[in-house]
Amino acid sequence: MFKLFDFSLKISGFPIDEARLEFDNILEIPEASYESYILGKRKQIVDFHLKNNPFYSQLASGKTSDQWDALPVLTKKELQQPLDLRLSQGFTAKNVFVNKTSGSSGDPFIFAKDNYSHAMTWASNMYRFGWYGIDFNSSYQARFYGIPLDFIGNKKERLKDFLSHRFRFPIFDLSDPILEKFLGHFKRKKFDYINGYTSSIVLFAKYLERKNIILKDICPTLKVCIVTSEMLFEKDKALMEKQFGVPIVNEYGASELDLIAFENQKGEWQVNAETLFIEILDDAGQPVPHGTQGRVVITSLYNKAHPFIRYDIGDVGILDPKSTFKKPILKQLTGRTNDVAVLPSGKKSPGLTFYYVTKSIIEDDGNVKEFIIRQTKIDSFEIEYVSDVELTLEQIAKIEDAISLYLEPNLKFTFIRKTSLARTNRGKLKQFQSLIKS
CATH class of the missing domain: 3.30.300.30 (ANL, C-terminal domain)
Structure with a gap:
């Protein structure tokens, strides 16, 4: 079968085959050796940016990769300056993946990933969605997201939807007549999974409840619903499971980084420990014990184009006491620091x-x-x-x-x-x- 999604990544310059091979090799690292892998990658990425990124070198102010706890904690405000001032030597806006954060934290900024790092992000996504039988090359997505309303932005997003094998349900109007049209698509199309913003999908579930409809009865191909970007409450999760007739999976990610945590089949919020290193820090920037609430601070282990080292994402969370280097578990995400x-x-x-x-x-x-x-x-x-x-x-x-x-x-x-x-x-x-x- 022709793999359209893989092909679209390759023609965009993202070496997905190489990234997937490296990702698979990381998965094979045994628990006993995993701390060494993390500490080694952590040191490599810091040393790279200290040598090749004047923006980060200046921020580090003479600190080295051996002084991990003394390295600065980056905030979004520090990154709100022209992108070309933050890129590593050898990278320009023309040879990296460039995007903008959503701004939901109140501090939007433009960021970059080198092409290999971005391919690793997709390898990570493919692996985790694969836990639920989802293949980006063949599985059909019902996408509950916004969409740019300007002509060019709209057409670009529609093209990405086509290449990614997904059908988009715009969520700016979620009145009953619109939700009735959504339902019509589920009757006609063989969707494999739902993905999108929690609040919009909850509204659709409430509509189905009022109509006394189980979604899987009218769309038997449906396997799973994956929600993201907004808080998922247990009551809403139970409602969706009932009305959709499929598992509801909670995803936590950030566009500038990767998938951060993804609910596994045991109901645990398993942290991405393959391409990221996650710390929970107190207000003074010191690590707190597992089980203690603190700021979620993340290091991107593969992004050479732009430093995300000890990056304060703006969220507050708790790592489960049973977390290990290979399998950290996010016990709780309690909200944003500015909320x-x-x-x-x-x-x-x-x-x-x-x-x-x-x-x-x-x-x-x-x-x-x-x-x-x-x-x-x-x-x-x-x-x-x-x-x-x-x-x-x-x-x-x-x-x-x-x-x-x-x-x-x-x-x-x-x-x-x-x-x-x-x-x-x-x-x-x-x-x-x-x-x-x-």
């Missing part, structure tokens, strides 16, 4: 705590389709929601009581009913947002 609510008492709480407490009440009767929470002042919040009918005073009081109990009393809430919620230009729904300057 923290600072309350009048001085208490700091992850914004998703508000979202989770509210969610446990607001969606009980199926009236509310989706909602977002926005902190406007230190004691004031707006909750925008989409629903069939307006929330009652009794429901609002119940939400306020729950937040008083779980967080603190005397907070003020404004409830705003909308016909749809604003998403980013890529289609993400930012579930909690603080407008308070830290």
